[in-house]
Amino acid sequence: MGKLFVFSGASGVGKSTVLTKVMKTREDLHFSVSATTRAPRPGEIDGQSYYFVSKEAFEQMIQEDAFLEYDAHMGNYYGTPKNQLEKLQNGSLVLDIEPNGAFNVRKHWPEAVLIFIAPPSMEELERRLRGRGDTSEQQIALRLDRVRWEMEQSKQYNYLVTNDQVDTCAQQILNIIEKEIGK
Numbered sequence: 001m002g003k004l005f006v007f008s009g010a011s012g013v014g015k016s017t018v019l020t021k022v023m024k025t026r027e028d029l030h031f032s033v034s035a036t037t038r039a040p041r042p043g044e045i046d047g048q049s050y051y052f053v054s055k056e057a058f059e060q061m062i063q064e065d066a067f068l069e070y071d072a073h074m075g076n077y078y079g080t081p082k083n084q085l086e087k088l089q090n091g092s093l094v095l096d097i098e099p100n101g102a103f104n105v106r107k108h109w110p111e112a113v114l115i116f117i118a119p120p121s122m123e124e125l126e127r128r129l130r131g132r133g134d135t136s137e138q139q140i141a142l143r144l145d146r147v148r149w150e151m152e153q154s155k156q157y158n159y160l161v162t163n164d165q166v167d168t169c170a171q172q173i174l175n176i177i178e179k180e181i182g183k
């Protein structure tokens, strides 16, 4: 059985770029694909980035107790389907979820390793969010509020890494993973 690595960090912080790099380096890491009711962004593929489902379908899954954890934030549902845990039979599982979800996972799996990816600074994060160009001003303001709250929660994580530079951040994460898997 592999380990559970739970990552959180601001949207726009380059978290998915870093995680993609980490996952490419180790074949024993498997990505937990969440379900969400939010619309796909350009380039996102159903079943790879997320399972994109309707609100009704998501609520049906809640009724069926199909989630390890789920949360509603930024006007949408996001949840980790329990069946993603089957991937633990072939290695370790990488979850990219926000802090409420991370703490819920920790309740079920106290040995889960929680890693927070912090932006170099709020100014840099704001710049990156705007640069992405798929987010309205109102969405940006909401996301920045959310990031401030998430940064507060990061104190309860096992590790905090700052994403100044993608390669360095990915290497720091790989070092943590190697250490934790070796324990």
Ligand code: 5GP
Pocket (backbone or CB within 6 Å): 007, 008, 009, 010, 011, 034, 035, 038, 069, 070, 071, 078, 079, 080, 096, 097, 098, 100, 101, 102
């Ligand atoms: P985005 O819409 O930018 O892809 O993600 C928004 C937030 O939802 C991110 O902080 C991401 O980590 C979080 N998220 C993605 N999937 C899940 C999930 O399954 N559960 C929870 N609790 N949060 C999730």
